[in-house]
């Protein structure tokens with residue numbers, strides 16, 4: 451029987467081969483009978499299903515367990531890949547574990563957070579990762595990745611680049627017991643009265659996100675549709691001469707300059723663009739929404755038109771952050 455595949459864009463997507471697993475033995479047993487291609491999913495909040503039926507097998511980890519071990523000034527929390535990411539952040543805040551609070555309210559599961567290296571307000575999940583326990587579908591056995599093997603970059607990791615080779619089972623995070631906050635991004639400091647606490651920072655992040663991002667329960671989206679593009683310093687200098695107010699940021703590697711995809715979309719006149727029921731979100735140009743009955747083709751057409759317009763205006767090519775399957 452066909453099972454609906456969760457996806458926050460609200461697209462019609464189902465599979466005849468849906469599998470849930472909590473550990474490597476269960477996963478191994480599922481893989482043995484699962485037609486290929488294999489697709490591990492979480493909440494589908496970064497996926498665009500191009501066809502109503504996914505021809506292959508879809509897997510979701512349903513392990514929501516967690517266990518904690520204490521060190522000197524830190525804790526290690528080993529979390530099942532199926533826990534909702536925001537439940538994990540809430541757990542950290544309740545227990546006085548520092549580091550994840552700026553990542554409050556990001557949709558999706560813990561396993562996907564380690565694959566995507568999710569980020570917001572100057573924080574990235576990858577910087578909290580102590581190890582990632584996966585099942586290696588090529589070698590046919592479990593394996594552990596340590597931070598220097600995860601190849602974390604901007605919304606990228608070895609897991610993301612592996613072509614669905616690794617299925618995440620557990621993620622171990624290292625969180626500090628020593629109070630420390632990062633409030634310089636997104637005007638968080640201005641939203642906090644008095645001394646910051648974990649709870650206050652979480653509430654400020656949630657309030658800020660709710661004021662500008664669509665709630666996936668109400669309006670379909672996959673968050674930022676495009677990545678912020680990185681251009682060479684030479685290209686940036688030429689662009690800045692023409693557009694002195696162009697927002698720009700340093701990159702983690704120091705190579706190139708990161709531009710704001712939202713600003714490029716806005717300034718190239720794409721804000722009112724739509725295709726069928728797919729449209730640019732009025733509060734945030736980087737987000738494409740499904741106003742109700744958009745199909746995958748509508749969203750792909752709108753994204754292609756935006757890429758073309760930005761290219762014509764600025765000579766910069768936007769790359770989707772959302773993955774089409």
Ligand SMILES: Cc1cc2nc3c(=O)[nH]c(=O)nc-3n(C[C@H](O)[C@H](O)[C@H](O)COP(=O)(O)OP(=O)(O)OC[C@H]3O[C@@H](n4cnc5c(N)ncnc54)[C@H](O)[C@@H]3O)c2cc1C
Pocket residue numbers: 458489490491492493494495496497511531556557558559560561562563565566567568569570605609610616617618619663664665666671672673674773
């Ligand atoms: C309203 C909204 C706001 C958002 N805001 C942000 C934000 O601020 N920052 C940010 O970084 N992202 C943001 N996102 C994007 C999204 O929340 C993240 O990419 C999230 O990590 C996706 O989680 P998911 O469980 O839905 O994964 P899915 O979308 O189901 O999958 C994402 C990728 O992970 C893989 N995957 C999933 N689970 C596993 C597993 N167990 N093992 C191996 N691979 C797996 C999938 O194959 C796919 O490649 C936002 C999305 C929405 C809808």
